[in-house]
Amino acid sequence: MTTLEAILLWGAILAYVLAFVALSASPFFKAPWLPRAGLMLTFAAVVAHGGAILTRWIGTGHAPVMGSYENSLTGAFFLPLIWGVMAWRYPITRRAAFLVIAATLLILGNGVMAPVSLAPLEPPYRSNWLVVHVVFAWFAFGSYLVASVLALRYLWVTRKNAPTPEPDRRPLLDELTFKLIAFGFISDSIMIASGAIWARGLWGRYWAWDPIETWSLVSWLIYGANLHFRFTLGWKGRRAAWLAAISVIAIIITFFGIGVISDVHTQLL
Amino acid sequence: MKRFLHHLTSRRVAVILILIMALVLGLASLVPQVDLADTARIAELKQKRPLMAFLVLHLRPEGIARSPFFLVLPGLVFFSTAYSIFLRSRTELRRRRQKKPLGLQRFKVERSLELSCSPEQALEATHAVLKKGRFKLAVTSEHTSTEPLVAFRGDLGLTGSLMFHVGLLVLLFGLPISAVYRASGEVMVAEGFPSTLSERNIVQASNKAAMSPLHGVTVSVRDFSAEFSRGYAPVDYAMVFGVLRPGEPSSSQVVRVNQPVEVEGFLFTLHRYGFAPELEVKDATGKVLTAGTAILRVMPPGTEDLLTLQGGDTLKLALYPDHALRHGRSVSRSLSPVSPVLKITHLRGGKALAQGRVSRGEVSAIGGLRIRFSSLGYWAHFLVTRDPGLWFFTLASALITLGLAIRFLLDPQVAQIQLVEAPGGVHLNLVLSARYFPALMEERAKRLGDDIVTLVNKEKTRTT
Numbered sequence: 134m135t136t137l138e139a140i141l142l143w144g145a146i147l148a149y150v151l152a153f154v155a156l157s158a159s160p161f162f163k164a165p166w167l168p169r170a171g172l173m174l175t176f177a178a179v180v181a182h183g184g185a186i187l188t189r190w191i192g193t194g195h196a197p198v199m200g201s202y203e204n205s206l207t208g209a210f211f212l213p214l215i216w217g218v219m220a221w222r223y224p225i226t227r228r229a230a231f232l233v234i235a236a237t238l239l240i241l242g243n244g245v246m247a248p249v250s251l252a253p254l255e256p257p258y259r260s261n262w263l264v265v266h267v268v269f270a271w272f273a274f275g276s277y278l279v280a281s282v283l284a285l286r287y288l289w290v291t292r293k294n295a296p297t298p299e300p301d302r303r304p305l306l307d308e309l310t311f312k313l314i315a316f317g318f319i320s321d322s323i324m325i326a327s328g329a330i331w332a333r334g335l336w337g338r339y340w341a342w343d344p345i346e347t348w349s350l351v352s353w354l355i356y357g358a359n360l361h362f363r364f365t366l367g368w369k370g371r372r373a374a375w376l377a378a379i380s381v382i383a384i385i386i387t388f389f390g391i392g393v394i395s396d397v398h399t400q401l402l
Numbered sequence: 403m404k405r406f407l408h409h410l411t412s413r414r415v416a417v418i419l420i421l422i423m424a425l426v427l428g429l430a431s432l433v434p435q436v437d438l439a440d441t442a443r444i445a446e447l448k449q450k451r452p453l454m455a456f457l458v459l460h461l462r463p464e465g466i467a468r469s470p471f472f473l474v475l476p477g478l479v480f481f482s483t484a485y486s487i488f489l490r491s492r493t494e495l496r497r498r499r500q501k502k503p504l505g506l507q508r509f510k511v512e513r514s515l516e517l518s519c520s521p522e523q524a525l526e527a528t529h530a531v532l533k534k535g536r537f538k539l540a541v542t543s544e545h546t547s548t549e550p551l552v553a554f555r556g557d558l559g560l561t562g563s564l565m566f567h568v569g570l571l572v573l574l575f576g577l578p579i580s581a582v583y584r585a586s587g588e589v590m591v592a593e594g595f596p597s598t599l600s601e602r603n604i605v606q607a608s609n610k611a612a613m614s615p616l617h618g619v620t621v622s623v624r625d626f627s628a629e630f631s632r633g634y635a636p637v638d639y640a641m642v643f644g645v646l647r648p649g650e651p652s653s654s655q656v657v658r659v660n661q662p663v664e665v666e667g668f669l670f671t672l673h674r675y676g677f678a679p680e681l682e683v684k685d686a687t688g689k690v691l692t693a694g695t696a697i698l699r700v701m702p703p704g705t706e707d708l709l710t711l712q713g714g715d716t717l718k719l720a721l722y723p724d725h726a727l728r729h730g731r732s733v734s735r736s737l738s739p740v741s742p743v744l745k746i747t748h749l750r751g752g753k754a755l756a757q758g759r760v761s762r763g764e765v766s767a768i769g770g771l772r773i774r775f776s777s778l779g780y781w782a783h784f785l786v787t788r789d790p791g792l793w794f795f796t797l798a799s800a801l802i803t804l805g806l807a808i809r810f811l812l813d814p815q816v817a818q819i820q821l822v823e824a825p826g827g828v829h830l831n832l833v834l835s836a837r838y839f840p841a842l843m844e845e846r847a848k849r850l851g852d853d854i855v856t857l858v859n860k861e862k863t864r865t866t
Binding site: 255256257259260302304305307308309311312315316318319322323325326329330331333334335336337338339340342343344347348350351354355357358361362363364365366383386391 | 413414417420421424432435584586636638658660661662670787792795796799803807810840842
């Protein structure tokens with residue numbers, strides 16, 4: 134890790150922590166500047182985070198998608214990015230920011246504990262499909278995770294005895310959750326397809342039922358079922374939000390759990 | 403029976419089946435993929451994970467995966483999806499045949515506006531806003547101001563859904579084709595030693611008869627190149643792969659990681675490589691005990707391999723491609739063959755007689771043997787596969803991703819707008835409808851109404 138990368142990364146982590154504190158404390162204090170400061174700190178953190186990714190990219194000479202540290206660094210960036218787009222277009226989602234930041238910090242924390250030395254791209258990763266596969270993997274992960282955060286927010290604002298706002302825009306939160314799941318599902322499909330094409334060139338087969346492949350399929354099936362529950366069986370509101378919030382476990386196992394409990398993709402050469 | 407069929411092909415059952423499949427796959431992924439004939443692996447598993455070993459040996463998960471009970475799950479999903487496609491296609495085709503535009507959908511949002519302009523100006527502004535919102539007008543030429551104006555967008559959305567489900571069917575159809583007709587094996591070729599493929603040297607073949615098109619074809623490798631970054635980190639491996647078919651001129655092409663070659667419909671994928679030192683071993687009388695290329699395992703450097711000599715003695719060989727001595731012990735600074743050295747132990751009846759080192763291009767006397775290490779080549783290990791299911795998977799992937807993109811980007815929506823002359827202007831009634839997302843549609847209806855008002859006001863300011 135270069136000095137500049139370390140400064141940017143730790144600067145981003147500090148800004149995320151401060152933003153998290155400001156945003157999670159804001160409901161308890163009547164200080165209108167607190168959520169505003171939280172959002173501004175989040176923005177600063179995202180800029181620094183993006184800078185750290187760019188510095189890493191320049192330092193290694195390849196997109197930072199190799200190994201646990203680089204994957205966490207890049208993957209964590211997609212959470213505030215996807216949430217930011219939603220928050221910019223639909224202000225109702227802004228109140229879920231502290232949960233998104235908490236998830237971002239957890240992923241970054243997982244990354245900084247891994248080896249961070251600069252290394253060139255290994256031969257198996259030298260494929261044009263790498264970027265497609267990894268970028269869409271993180272889009273899927275980010276979309277599903279932000280969707281579950283919005284679902285949790287929806288469950289909170291529709292809890293028993295929760296005040297009914299005027300106008301009641303809570304159903305929008307519910308629908309945005311499913312828009313994000315739909316987007317995540319498309320990204321997930323592209324991720325699986327591009328991974329299979331890459332595997333065909335690398336290992337001579339497009340599918341081998343290794344634990345990561347299997348769990349990608351499991352997540353895909355679970356989110357496919359999610360969409361079916363919503364679109365064809367008409368689930369909505371709290372029931373659908375619970376489903377969206379719980380489904381995220383599958384994608385967390387796929388991205389972070391498999392390495393702990395089983396073998397991952399076989400490495401070549 | 404009809405009721406049972408209807409229930410079996412219902413979407414509710416399809417969703418339940420999908421969830422069961424997800425659950426079964428999730429549990430199956432926890433069980434290690436072990437060949438029951440691999441006794442060493444089984445023993446290792448028994449020692450490290452006794453519960454898993456018990457499950458593998460007694461439940462035989464491989465057998466479960468191939469059992470008709472398990473295969474009935476994807477079969478039912480296939481059946482349910484196919485029936486659902488049939489019903490939806492029939493409805494959609496009927497609608498298109500009758501040239502009917504999409505009717506108002508499940509959810510409706512209504513908005514009323516009072517516009518202080520002429521009906522023509524209001525109509526013009528409405529047209530412009532609908533066009534900007536990517537709505538297509540259903541009726542244009544015969545439209546009168548008394549009739550409601552109907553516009554729709556995302557008409558292809560349903561086609562996207564159909565494409566996705568057809569893709570799913572193709573995928574489910576391709577999986578058994580892969581399972582039945584997929585053939586794979588492994589081939590090892592050393593630099594400078596062409597290998598004529600036969601049943602004997604295509605090892606680990608999943609289906610020996612299926613590999614027969616390769617029999618008689620000679621393959622070779624040469625000009626192996628390994629590229630290292632900063633001297634130690636591997637970044638690329640490549641070699642020239644030659645193919646000679648009986649009675650045909652030879653052909654060659656470069657093979658590298660991620661860049662396989664195709665021979666007789668089989669894919670040759672570079673899977674592993676290693677060093678192949680050329681050795682000559684003579685005894686004290688000058689008798690040649692072995693001469694040729696030894697294929698050595700080299701990962702990690704120092705890994706030992708055995709070479710049997712004439713007469714029954716063996717040599718234990720370990721190669722250090724970039725040799726250095728650290729505290730008197732041989733180590734390799736990298737995998738780059740800068741200064742290769744072989745560490746050799748002469749064994750007789752499993753007992754070490756002598757030990758020594760020999761560098762490339764040198765001759766060393768180790769015990770009573772004279773060992774020449776003349777050059778260092780490479781060997782390549784290829785995975786050889788043919789999978790007719792691949793084409794189904796590729797087609798399915800394209801249909802699934804494209805179908806999903808169309809389905810979710812083009813969400814079917816219908817707008818119905820009624821303009822009625824009112825004192826001081828026009829009364830506009832906007833009904834927007836869609837199958838899903840009523841709250842988002844409300845936002846859109848608000849935006850459409852606001853845009854119409856803005857455009858009318860802008861036009862008014864411009865004319866005054």
